[in-house]
Amino acid sequence: MSDPGGAAGTVSAEAIAAARAALARALRVVVFTGAGVSAESGVPTFRGAGGLWKTFKPEDLASPVAFGRDPRLVWEWYGWRREMVGRCRPNAAHLALARWMLGRAGVTLVSQNVDDLHERAAREAAGGVEAARRAEPVRLHGSLFHDRCTRCACRSEARGALDTTGIATLPHCPECGGLLRPDVVWFGEMLPARSVEAAFAAAGEAEACLVIGTTGAVYPAAGVVHTAKSAGAQVVIVDPGRTEYEDLADVRLVGPAGEIVPRIVG
Ligand code: BJW
Ligand code: ZN
Numbered sequence: 001m002s003d004p005g006g007a008a009g010t011v012s013a014e015a016i017a018a019a020r021a022a023l024a025r026a027l028r029v030v031v032f033t034g035a036g037v038s039a040e041s042g043v044p045t046f047r048g049a050g051g052l053w054k055t056f057k058p059e060d061l062a063s064p065v066a067f068g069r070d071p072r073l074v075w076e077w078y079g080w081r082r083e084m085v086g087r088c089r090p091n092a093a094h095l096a097l098a099r100w101m102l103g104r105a106g107v108t109l110v111s112q113n114v115d116d117l118h119e120r121a122a123r124e125a126a127g128g129v130e131a132a133r134r135a136e137p138v139r140l141h142g143s144l145f146h147d148r149c150t151r152c153a154c155r156s157e158a159r160g161a162l163d164t165t166g167i168a169t170l171p172h173c174p175e176c177g178g179l180l181r182p183d184v185v186w187f188g189e190m191l192p193a194r195s196v197e198a199a200f201a202a203a204g205e206a207e208a209c210l211v212i213g214t215t216g217a218v219y220p221a222a223g224v225v226h227t228a229k230s231a232g233a234q235v236v237i238v239d240p241g242r243t244e245y246e247d248l249a250d251v252r253l254v255g256p257a258g259e260i261v262p263r264i265v266g
Contacts, residue, residue, distance in 0.1 A: 010254065011253050011254065011255050011259075011260060011263075015251055015252070015253055016253070016260075016263050016264060018236075018250075018251045019210075019236045019251045019253060019264040020264050022208045022234040022236055022250065022251060023208050023210065023236070023264065023265065025207065025208070025234075026106070026206070026207035026208035026233070026234070027106050027207055028106045028107075028108075028202070028205050028206050028207055028208075029106060029107045029108070029206055029207070029208045029209070029210060030107075030108050030110060030199075030202045030203045030206040030208075030209050030210075030224065030228050030233070031097060031107060031108070031109045031110065031209075031210045031211075031212065032110050032111075032112075032203075032209065032210070032211045032212070032214065032224050032225055032228075033109070033110070033111045033112065033113060033118070033137070033211075033212045033213060033214065034111075034112045034113065034212070034213045034214020034215070034216075035051075035112070035113060035213060035214065036212065036213020036214060036239055036240075036241075036257060037091075037093050037094065037111075037113070037117075037118075037212045037213040037257045037261075038088070038091070038094070038113060038115050038117050038213070039213065039256070039257070040091040040092075040093070040256055040257065040258040041088040041089060041090060041091045041094070041115075041117055042084075042087075042088045043084075043085055043088050043113075043115050043117070045213075047215055047217070048215075048241060056077070058186070058187055059187075061073070061074055061077045062074075062077075062184075062186050062187070063186045063187055063188065064186055064188065064189060067181055067186075071167065071170060071179060071181070072164055072166065072167060072170065074181075074182075075162060075164050075170050075171075075182075076164045078144065078162075078182045078184075079162040079164055081144060082144055082145065082158065082162070085115045085116075085144055086145075088115070088117065089117075089120075090117045090118075090120050090121035090124060091117075091257075091258045092258040092259075092261070092262050093212065093257035093258045093260075093261035093262065094117050094118055094120075094121035095121045095124065095125060095262075096261050096262040096265050096266050097109065097118070097121070097135070097261060097265060098118070098121040098122045098124070098125035098126070098132075098135040099125045099135075099265075099266075100265040100266075101122075101134060101135040102122075102125055102126055102131075102134060102135050108138065108198070108199075108202035108206075109135070109136070109137040109138065110137060110138045110140060110198075110199040110202065110203075110224055111137040111138070111139060111140065112140050112141050112214060112218065112221050113137075113139075113141070114139075114141055114142055114143050114144045114184050115144060116143055116144065116145050118135075118136065118137040119132070119136055119137070121135070122135035122136050138195050138198045138199050138202070139192070139195055140185070140191050140192070140195050140196065140199060140221045141184055141185040141191070141221070142182070142183045142184040142185050142192070143183055143184065144158075144182060144184060145157065145158045146158060146182075146183035147171055147180040147181065147182065147183055148180065148181055148182075148183040149173040149175065149176060149178045149179075149180055149181075150178050150179045150180070150181050151173060151176050151177075151178025151179070152173060152175055152176040152178060154173065154175050154176075155183055156173075156174070156180075158171075167179075191220065191221070196220065199221075199224050200223070200224065200227055203224045203225070203227035203228040203231065203233075204227055204228075204231050205231065206228045206231060206233040207232070207233055207234070208233050208234045208235075208236065209224075209225055209228035209229065209233040209234070209235045209236070210236045210238070210264075210265075211225055211235065211236065211237045211238070211239070211243075211245060212237075212238045212239070212257050212261060213238065213239055213257050214239070214243065215241075215243050215244060216243050216244035216245045217244055222244065225245055225248060226248070229248045234250045234251070235248050235249050235250050235251075236249070236250065236251040236252075236253065236264070237249045237251070237252050237253065238253045238255070238257050238260045238261060238264075239252075239253075239254070239257075240254060240255050240256055
């Protein structure tokens with residue numbers, strides 16, 4: 001493995017050039033993002049210092065069992081996150097990726113994020129909903145801003161402020177009256193089949209794989225990068241910390257996404 005840029009805290013011009021060259025050479029690119037791409041927008045990551053899972057246990061708040069036991073508590077937590085993330089804005093990394101995808105063919109963005117910041121960046125960069133489509137991500141873990149019915153499974157955009165005073169005030173399905181839940185993927189749940197298919201198909205065809213801000217610890221999503229590597233893709237990692245992909249990386253850019261991503265796709 002050649003590892004230009006691997007030394008912690010340094011991003012050499014050589015490493016940036018290597019990443020740019022790998023992306024420019026590739027006819028097909030898969031970009032795989034995690035919570036770290038949104039860290040500079042103010043969205044907390046999950047693991048590591050300040051991560052959500054340091055303060056909150058997923059089994060208490062982000063699991064089907066927790067929701068069955070106390071939907072009000074789970075909705076309270078998701079209400080708090082919706083408000084916090086709703087105030088955040090796409091950062092330089094989201095925007096650079098969106099502009100890049102609007103300007104070139106052959107890029108599939110696959111995201112584990114539920115914060116909708118890639119979608120908002122796409123709309124901002126494209127100037128409209130329709131034009132934004134080609135810069136939208138394949139979402140593997142759902143969206144904080146969508147609901148799903150626990151009875152009929154229909155999906156809807158979250159509307160209005162949440163009232164978590166009691167079960168009756170929680171959001172209910174406009175179609176069947178069933179209790180709604182956040183449309184995110186909790187541990188032990190299946191990922192949306194079409195998204196998984198699209199993500200792994202893109203990874204299997206990719207000549208370059210750009211990985212931004214994920215520890216690569218959560219499966220099956222993390223397998224996107226392994227699939228791309230097995231298919232012969234050059235793997236470029238942008239992350240200030242260590243990830244599960246150290247052995248796969250052809251180029252490591254150790255630093256924050258908001259600084260590095262615009263330099264490699266701008
Ligand atoms: C920066 C930065 C800056 C900081 N710039 N970077 C195989 C082996 C072992 C276990 C399993 C397995 N296959 C499946 C499992 C079980 C499980 C799993 O993977 N567990 C592992 C943790 C061990 N997977 C599942 O349960 C999945 N479902 C499934 O497998 O279904 C099939 C099945 C069903 C039934 C029975 C058995 C199998 C579902 C996983 C759902 C994950 N859900 C969450 C929550 C979403 C909802 C919500 O937000 O409330 O998704 S968990 C959380 O982790 C979230 C994320 O999308 C996901 C990944 O986290 P991510 O993005 O990597 O964040 P961090 O915090 O880990 O990393 C941040 C990175 O950013 C770090 O590297 C920083 O350094 C970096 N960073 N600042 C750039 N400025
Ligand atoms: Zn319903």
